[in-house]
Amino acid sequence: MNSYHENKKHDDLNNVISEDVLKILNERVCTLYHFRDHYFENHDLNDSINRNRDIEVELQETLALFTKYKDCIENSVRAKYYYLRGRALNVVPRYSKEAEDLLSKAIKLDPKLVEAWNELGECYWKNDNLKEATNCFNKALLYEKNKISLRNLSMLARQNSASNQEERQKNIETGLNYAKDAVQLDPHDGLSWAILANAHLSSFFGVTQNPKTLKQCLSAYTQAEKDIVAKTTPDLHYNKGITLKYEEEFKLALESFNNASLYDPVWEPPKIKKKQLLKYLNDINELVSTSGKMKAKKLTQLLQSIDSKQLGPYSGGSYTSSSGQTVKLEETCINDLKAGINEEKVVLGKVVCSVHCEDAVPFTFCLVDRLGTCVAVTVYNFAEGKGVIIGDSVAIPEPYITDVNFEYSDKVRIGKLLLIMFLCLIKLKGEYKFRLIRVETPLVLVVNSKKLTRDKQAGVQMSIFKKFD
Template sequence: MAEVATVGPVGEGGDGDTSVLHQLKVTVDKLYEFRDHYFEQHGIDQAAQKAEDVKAEVSKAIKLLDELQEICPNKAQVYMQRGRALNVTSDFDPEALDMLSKAVKLDPSLVEAWNNLGECYWKKGDVEAAKNCFSGALTKSRNKVSLRNLSMVLRQLGTDPVDRLKNIQESVTVAKEAVQLDVNDGTSWFVLGNAYLSVYFSGDQNLQILKQCMSAYNQAEGDVVAKSNPDLHFNKATVLRYEEQFQLALMHWDQASALDPTWDQPSMKQTQLLTYLSKVADMVHHKGKLKAKRLQSMLKSLSEKDLGPYGGGSFESSTGKKVPLESTTLANLATGLNKNKLVLGKVVCSVTTEETIPFTFALTDKEGTCFAVTLYNVAPNYGTIVGDSVAIPEPFLQHVDFQHKDKKFQFSLIRVETPLVLVVNSRKLGLDKQAPTVLACTTMSE
């Protein structure tokens, strides 16, 4: 770290006091700059060394702070800056908690001390105490750090599903305010993206929410500090996975692993997705590995009656409008949304994975063409079974075709946002087959 200027004469409230306070702050600010801009000065191949390098810089900073605090009469500032220095790593530090607690007792107006104290409690696992610190800081100043930290905390509070959902919605509101205070701060955009991701996993598996989440993450990536955060790439990969942009998801999990080689979650998620894609490709290619005789018997049984309420050549939209439908084959579908088209086929198999979203099955039509189908917002414990006839109105189609390292994936995929549009065995699925709006899982670390 760079050396600071020589300390001038010290006097209570005089120029010497101001100079020392400035040096205390600069010393710790440089420590955070070293951490946040590490990869601007070091290659990504040194990522495994980052934590140790930061700890070494902390030791240097503490030594300098020890010298400066001897000539600084403002003990609140001394405690705050020492607490900040010890709080720079991701680990909980009891001394940092002690220093910051002393700082806010001596000077309750120190917003930065309250924010760091809240982060200490967060690392310790005391979420309620962390919330009190951030909320208290906001009564003194509406600042982006308190707001985005409060957003993170809110998503961890509440045992009742209704309360948790309310907290998640509030977390979006405060994260938006943090962004509005500084639209160039990538960390605030990252936290807003995480808030949207929590909304998605709260049960509302709406593609529009994922798009809002992705937009926030893209904004975050424009900031060099946020871009170096492995959590950003991990969470962005999660969104890309559910947007079914599989190749990009794998790339961002790769980046998360590169930025933090000690973190095993990204490689675990990669393995899960690669296993899933391999299973889907295999089931589509082999049409569920059904025996030819059984498959032909199933396909021959398909008839107009399997269309159920869609058999009349139209369906009623949510607005009550009649929408015309034309039956077609899987092979004749175009990439993207196929408006006014209807496909019918037999389920030949489903894919069992560790993740419950989405429910995935393979559908084969009368011509023998087989596509994968991903079904979102489906109720727990519901899924189609082999032999079910399924009609899908206005199917959204994409073709998966890419190679990741030594593995190649190639298959066609229909995405269905809600089971309510499906007709299974000639009957329209009811509300009992749609997932209720309850918290399904939590987001990753921030």
């Protein structure tokens, strides 16, 4: 009898010791993640190049603590020990087989450990096993509705392959609903707001082309940036830059791509996007100012060939829409258009050139009116290979005008030796000044006197940042 009581007392003491050790390890893992997520609260942006190295150092110190206390863990709390060590290993973006094994052991010992299911889902995702990752997040939701599972499922739903447009739209809508639920659970979590913004962006291009959706994107990114953790993630600024680019807020888009690079100097996509956008803007600048570099004689011939008859269904002072509504339209020259939407106006001109865009979206060309005024035109949702060509006459009803006028100074680092000696910054200033007409769908255009048909329209595929890419 005495032996039984002594053994029970010993077991109780071991359990107390195990719980104390778990508390120490849990606090250390929380400290590790706080160090990663709040790095820029205690470090200058110039230290961003060292961030991953510093996190790695913290990780190794954390793992050493787990090794130190390994023999103090009793079976009753071993599931949480495996979970905590697996979570620690998950602090870096690379896949860890050890983390996967530890987290798998954790859920076998305690299938209701929601945090372990979420971490295991992260592991599978890093290893490009999206099916198992989805299963893990869904499993976690069975035991507890939580924002981490919801926002991860939002991303995964939108990344699911689809065999047709209907299935693709369903995936996007599912992802949007998951993101909304995550924000509703915790309206102060900036990461959830960022995922919601990305979901809206996918919805804009994959479900409905409502310009208000882009406003919802930017509003959600603004909410996300109120959270220091979300604000210092490079992918938020990258995705926001993409949104701003399609909003044609070019200067802000460049600044967002630059911010993404500041928070992660070795991540290439923001640098590539910024470089592509600068080239695109430089090309528009030059082509608008030179009327597409067209020779004077040919340009004169084009201008002389512009005839109001080319307005087609938009001629005669009014137009009857597909809904039977009569819309008044007055032919107007480009210089007489105001910034914003020009109701009851129609502009007619000739295509003098197209402008190359790496994303192929929007389709961009330059148009001259009968007075020789040149303007850039961006058309969204043109089907591949269905754009206009040089010499085509194009009529645009109720054109939406943006007057692009800004300067942008890019900073370029030169030379590897400067890392040792000094940093030399050269400011490359670009001045961008041109008029732009934005067209949401090609179906409103009249090309060579004829209204474009639905076979000219196609959905747009977005290059939103993919987690663990």
